[in-house]
Amino acid sequence: MFENLSDRLERSFKILKGEGKITEINVAETLKDVRRALLDADVNYKVAKSFTDTVKQKALGMNVLTAVKPGQLMVKIVHDELAELMGGEAVGLNLSGRPAVILMSGLQGSGKTTFSGKLANMLKTKEHKNPLLVACDVYRPAAVEQLKVVGGQVGAPVYSEPGNKNVNEIADHAIAEAKARGNDVVIIDTAGRLAVDEEMMDEIESLKNHVNPDETLFVVDSMTGQDAVNTAKEFNDRLDFNGVVLTKLDGDTRGGAALSIRTVVTKPIKFIGTGEKMEAVDVFHPGRMADRILGMGDVVSLVERAQEQFDEEEAKRLQKKIQKNQFDFNDFYNQIQQIKKMGNLKDLASMIPGVGKAIRDVDIDDNAFKGIEAIIQSMTPKERSHPEVLNNSRRQRIAKGSGTNLQEVNRLIKQFDQTRKMMKMVTGSKMAGMMGRMKGMKGMPGMPKMPKL
Structure with a gap:
């Protein structure tokens, strides 16, 4: 969303890049380009003009700190004014009626x-x-x-x-x-x-x-x-x-x-x-x-979506399995399902600062996990629970059953083994510390409540 507008605004801010200070001339030049970008995005003309006039007034009225470059200051002002233009704060529903x-x-x-x-x-x-x-x-x-x-x-x-x-x-x-x-x-x-x-x-x-x-x-x-x-x-x-x-x-x-x-x-x-x-x-x-319009990502929304799928008891169970090196393909499959519930994969990736622009022209299909799911579903219950039994003949059968090839099956199993080893390395005190921090998020301003168990 807003990809063209993001690109145009980024180009506009480059006018101030390398400038030592904010002046009426370079601000006017930057905001002229910003106004064009807004109009190209189909923003109402009066809204666009009022917006850029406000930004100009605030920019010229500020003294730039030595640690802040003019371009960075302009991004901050534009960000704050964009947020204000769209309402400032989120507004919830009035559900006081019965019903x-x-x-x-x-x-x-x-x-x-x-x-x-x-x-x-x-x-x-x-x-x-x-x-x-x-x-x-x-x-x-x-x-x-x-x-x-x-x-x-x-x-x-x-x-x-x-x-x-x-x-x-x-x-x-x-x-x-x-x-x-x-x-x-x-x-x-x-x-x-x-x-x-x-x-x-x-x-x-x-x-x-x-x-x-x-x-x-x-x-x-x-x-x-x-x-x-x-x-x-x-x-x-x-x-x-x-x-x-x-x-x-x-x-x-x-x-x-x-x-x-x-x-x-x-x-x-x-x-x-x-x-x-x-x-x-x-x-x-x-x-x-x-944040998203200016290419800064949206980490808070990403965390909220993750926490909606977060089950503390399930996390504890997984931690014990990982510590005992018992993490299996059933667990792996369940983790994929939780990721899919969080929403469109490209949309999720774009919430990470800096990633949105990098993947803009990359087609991330919602069926990206389809091949992996087919391979896991073609395994027997024993094979999913005990990946170590997956010899060559079993792998060939799985490849035929999943509509993939032996190379793809081998690649998945190799990646799974590497993931399992890495997960075991970071368990213990690190895992406990991470879970403690996630619990602590409950009391942080603006963070969503953990689901009730």
């Missing part, structure tokens, strides 16, 4: 139904909520079926009334059903509509006034760029929504919507969709997004 009601709104094809499922999944797994999905898209063919498929994927029930076109009535019955069943969150999926369709806009405005939701979210496809911002403004004028959801931010988008929408509608971006999987949704953190 809490969340109303989805947006254009056709913006991804409301899929996001409804993703949000239900996030609330279930991270907030320990019991959501109910409600099918209020009574126009699109198969819309109810799509929501049922999405609900089935995340294990969330779906309320629908086939044949009933009265969305207010459906919502009333769904909320009553949620109270009876003990669902503490109701997520209402609505039909996509155009801002110019007066009848459809009247309907969702009526629905909002009728159910008085705790949250009204506007879901928008970030790939539509400036059009997304204009549409958000039109919807906000009618619905006065609480927050924005940017979907498809993993695509070939210029990022202008994320940088403009907060200023234009004065409503926070609350979530971003980063892929097709049900887990591919993140709370929007302006500071972290500024």
